[in-house]
Amino acid sequence: MKEKPENPFSPPSFSSEKMRPLLLFCFLSLLSLLPRPGSATDALTADQSLVNNQTLLSAGQIFELGFFTPGKSGNWYLGIWYRNIPERTYVWVANRDDPIRNPSAAALRIANGTLVLLPDQRANTNPVWSANRTASENPVAQLLDSGNLVLRDPTQSGRILWQSFDYPTDTLLPGMKLGWDLTARFNRFLNSWAAPDNPGTGKFSFKLNYTGFPEVFLFDSSSIEYRSGPWNGLRFSGVPEMQPLNYISFEFVTASREVYYSFHVSSDTIYSRLSVTPDGVLRRYTWIPDIGQWKPFWYAPKDQCDSYRECGAYGICDSNASPVCKCMRGFRPRNPEAWNLRDGSGGCARETDLDCPRDKFLRMRNMKLPESAAAVVDRGLGLKECGELCAGNCSCTAYASANVSGGGSGCVVWFGGLVDMRQYPEGGQDLYVRLAASDVGNDGTMGGFIIGLSVGLCVFLLLLSGCLVWKRKRLISAFRGQKNDHKVRRLGLPERSQDFMLNDVVISSKRDYSGERNVDELELPLYDFETMAVATGNFSDDNKLGQGGFGVVYKGRLLEVEGQEVAVKRLSRNSGQGSEEFKNEVKLIAKLQHRNLVRLMGCCIEMDEKMLIYEYMENRSLDSIIFSKSKSKLLNWERRFNIICGIARGLLYLHQDSRFRIIHRDLKASNILLDGEWTPKISDFGMARIFGSDQTEANTRRVVGTYGYMSPEYAMDGLFSIKSDVFSFGVLVIEIVTGKKNRGFYNPNDELNLLGHCWKLWKEGKGLELLDAAVGNVYSACEVLRCIQVGLLCVQERAEDRPTMGSVVLMLNSETATMPQPRTPGFCVGRSPLETDSSSGKQDVTFTVNQVTCTMLDAR
Ligand SMILES: *[C@@H]1O[C@H](CO)[C@@H](O)[C@H](O)[C@H]1NC(C)=O
Ligand SMILES: *[C@@H]1O[C@H](CO)[C@@H](O)[C@H](O)[C@H]1NC(C)=O
Ligand SMILES: *[C@@H]1O[C@H](CO)[C@@H](O)[C@H](O)[C@H]1NC(C)=O
Ligand SMILES: *[C@@H]1O[C@H](CO)[C@@H](O)[C@H](O)[C@H]1NC(C)=O
Numbered sequence: 001m002k003e004k005p006e007n008p009f010s011p012p013s014f015s016s017e018k019m020r021p022l023l024l025f026c027f028l029s030l031l032s033l034l035p036r037p038g039s040a041t042d043a044l045t046a047d048q049s050l051v052n053n054q055t056l057l058s059a060g061q062i063f064e065l066g067f068f069t070p071g072k073s074g075n076w077y078l079g080i081w082y083r084n085i086p087e088r089t090y091v092w093v094a095n096r097d098d099p100i101r102n103p104s105a106a107a108l109r110i111a112n113g114t115l116v117l118l119p120d121q122r123a124n125t126n127p128v129w130s131a132n133r134t135a136s137e138n139p140v141a142q143l144l145d146s147g148n149l150v151l152r153d154p155t156q157s158g159r160i161l162w163q164s165f166d167y168p169t170d171t172l173l174p175g176m177k178l179g180w181d182l183t184a185r186f187n188r189f190l191n192s193w194a195a196p197d198n199p200g201t202g203k204f205s206f207k208l209n210y211t212g213f214p215e216v217f218l219f220d221s222s223s224i225e226y227r228s229g230p231w232n233g234l235r236f237s238g239v240p241e242m243q244p245l246n247y248i249s250f251e252f253v254t255a256s257r258e259v260y261y262s263f264h265v266s267s268d269t270i271y272s273r274l275s276v277t278p279d280g281v282l283r284r285y286t287w288i289p290d291i292g293q294w295k296p297f298w299y300a301p302k303d304q305c306d307s308y309r310e311c312g313a314y315g316i317c318d319s320n321a322s323p324v325c326k327c328m329r330g331f332r333p334r335n336p337e338a339w340n341l342r343d344g345s346g347g348c349a350r351e352t353d354l355d356c357p358r359d360k361f362l363r364m365r366n367m368k369l370p371e372s373a374a375a376v377v378d379r380g381l382g383l384k385e386c387g388e389l390c391a392g393n394c395s396c397t398a399y400a401s402a403n404v405s406g407g408g409s410g411c412v413v414w415f416g417g418l419v420d421m422r423q424y425p426e427g428g429q430d431l432y433v434r435l436a437a438s439d440v441g442n443d444g445t446m447g448g449f450i451i452g453l454s455v456g457l458c459v460f461l462l463l464l465s466g467c468l469v470w471k472r473k474r475l476i477s478a479f480r481g482q483k484n485d486h487k488v489r490r491l492g493l494p495e496r497s498q499d500f501m502l503n504d505v506v507i508s509s510k511r512d513y514s515g516e517r518n519v520d521e522l523e524l525p526l527y528d529f530e531t532m533a534v535a536t537g538n539f540s541d542d543n544k545l546g547q548g549g550f551g552v553v554y555k556g557r558l559l560e561v562e563g564q565e566v567a568v569k570r571l572s573r574n575s576g577q578g579s580e581e582f583k584n585e586v587k588l589i590a591k592l593q594h595r596n597l598v599r600l601m602g603c604c605i606e607m608d609e610k611m612l613i614y615e616y617m618e619n620r621s622l623d624s625i626i627f628s629k630s631k632s633k634l635l636n637w638e639r640r641f642n643i644i645c646g647i648a649r650g651l652l653y654l655h656q657d658s659r660f661r662i663i664h665r666d667l668k669a670s671n672i673l674l675d676g677e678w679t680p681k682i683s684d685f686g687m688a689r690i691f692g693s694d695q696t697e698a699n700t701r702r703v704v705g706t707y708g709y710m711s712p713e714y715a716m717d718g719l720f721s722i723k724s725d726v727f728s729f730g731v732l733v734i735e736i737v738t739g740k741k742n743r744g745f746y747n748p749n750d751e752l753n754l755l756g757h758c759w760k761l762w763k764e765g766k767g768l769e770l771l772d773a774a775v776g777n778v779y780s781a782c783e784v785l786r787c788i789q790v791g792l793l794c795v796q797e798r799a800e801d802r803p804t805m806g807s808v809v810l811m812l813n814s815e816t817a818t819m820p821q822p823r824t825p826g827f828c829v830g831r832s833p834l835e836t837d838s839s840s841g842k843q844d845v846t847f848t849v850n851q852v853t854c855t856m857l858d859a860r
């Protein structure tokens, strides 16, 4: 116990640091005979009591239990908090709705065989709180390093009679279960504080519903605010950004006796917690000791589409679209007036009545699965049988895989209306929805699940249209004025006769339900494997330009096109996409054209080979220049400044001006290519689309994020946004100015990494000292400082503080634009709390904050 008050009722205190649980009880009986005031213990035995100003301290000194009074309320509570965190953070409160007014009289003690909290131990008052349990002689209460307060029965080898983990307050700690014990019909859920300084039962709760396909709901009193979506084996269907990291893992257990969600950390010294805040937001925080702050890690609800039933039945919410609600293909708004007023909650109605059993199923990608309390799950079925099951029962409206990990297994089928669906740009899962055959067919896409005959028909049509194109190309085609070799085909096919295939190719995840035709005149040459092999000297090592997470890049010469030099990116296999999906994505990416993006000249798809053909860049990549002693002199300030502005414009185009919002996710010096005039061109954009939901390094199946360029929220929670690109851009700017790599820079004097060092000098008004000496003496000090300031603004800790690329471009180009003062950069300190094993081999794609390495496991 920390301080020994002058209280005649206070118990003997004793020391018991780091006691082994097995020895605990022997020790206790001995030690209680030897009162030693002033030291702390983790346990309370019969006849002892804990009074105000005394605390229990867990053996590893991680958690502390005692009395506290939040804010200026004057109300006292018994609670548990982190011992080592200066900013008091309460993880559990015993008497949340029955505060104590007079703390000096209150005591926690074991009485009548249980743990009770007495408001006045001298008077014979009723306890304000007690631990519900079955009776036992002389139990012992102990505070564990997990933050769990347990009541044990020493006569039954320490069996747990009661534990605080079963009665959460507003916080889920590692190892705690959120959900049901079905044998005892007992639910553990989170409930917010009433206000930031009032731990009383608040309005918001986060509760698991185990019926159907279990999921977790955020309630405001009794109405649902947000739904996590069911657990699909990897993550909650409504949390596509959820990724297991090496220091935190998530678990969802569905068994006959219990159904719960839980998470675990790799070490007791990593503090992570999930809380429901008094304003009704679910937030996960992780403690970063070096900054001395709780870092927001994840939160929900995030956007309009997270609000429950935003678009009603059969409506799909897409937060990147405007309006956000759309009806699924084959459906129209039930109430068009309300719909036009942006109220989608009325949902959608079928355009064509179903005609079971002739109906078809439409495959919808990247979906958050509909609400599934009424769904039926069969984990033994595969997707095909699942389709048959659903097709065979006319009241079945949709089906999906119950477990997407390992390629998909299990079956879940829905009956009745499908509500609260949304579609993500990536990271969702496939949902197959029953539609009248004519609605699937009329629109000309195969989007759905097509079996047997129709697959055959389709292949035939594809071949036929392929033939037509081939023939047409032979007759009339010219490729840049050259006679076209018949090895070049084209994607695109804007003619009538190929409408069927066109639609098939054109549908993208964003548009396939909108009903809009998206006819594009863009033609993209499709080369065959042999042509590419010839062009690259059979993919010889001599022609190898580089190797990245997505595959190997070769230099090639296309004989078809006047021997033009090209860069051929041979994608690693298992890109996770079929040829059709790949074509769609390539077509989308080919439409992105900008002076500061590398131009895609064609592609090659043959069996499991996929290649992208880009224009060749004479000056290779930025990293080969700025970080090279001999070459960095080539980049004087003017060139550097132009490069910075060019990258900013390219990124702005990707984020805002292009037709699809593209988040690059792997912006770094080696992905900036330079042409003969030193114009920067961003490469590898859209790769995240091609590789599906994650940036997957196909061989290792790990998330690629480049070390040194990852924003804190991405590194820690796998959260991407345009602001994570902005962060990477900021790092890039600072690297271009300083000529130093963020990764690998370590200043032994001040333990700061490049960002931290840069920030320090800039704050001290010594910004110009950062400029790379290789630049020489000719530069505009004003521009240099402006770039550093923009760089620092972009790498700020909080994503909200970082500017958008739009304002970056403005700030870079205007001498008069007012710029905010940057705050501390994310990851500015050389040491990080995230301890990891340094044995992670070469296979792991890692990011590092100097000494510390974190590995992110791919979620798939
Ligand atoms: C507890 O400690 C505070 C300050 O440390 C003191 O003001 C207060 O009187 C103490 N209360 C008791 C009951 O000892
Ligand atoms: C213990 O039980 C007795 C009898 O049931 C009761 O009178 C007494 O108040 C109880 N003590 C506490 C601390 O609850
Ligand atoms: C203890 O049990 C009683 C009755 O079963 C219940 O009303 C009370 O809420 C329970 N207390 C706790 C902390 O679970
Ligand atoms: C789960 O949700 C269903 C449908 O909303 C509801 O009927 C049921 O009572 C809920 N079950 C629990 C345990 O909350």
Ligand SMILES: *[C@@H]1O[C@H](CO)[C@@H](O)[C@H](O)[C@H]1NC(C)=O
Binding pocket: 376, 392, 393, 394, 395, 396, 415
């Ligand atoms: C269809 O499924 C529902 C729900 O499981 C069931 O009640 C009904 O009997 C099934 N109908 C047929 C024809 O199998």
Ligand SMILES: *[C@@H]1O[C@H](CO)[C@@H](O)[C@H](O)[C@H]1NC(C)=O
Binding pocket: 233, 379, 403, 404, 405, 406, 409
């Ligand atoms: C999901 O599938 C993976 C891989 O097949 C398997 O390891 C895992 O146990 C499955 N999860 C559930 C809940 O069935």
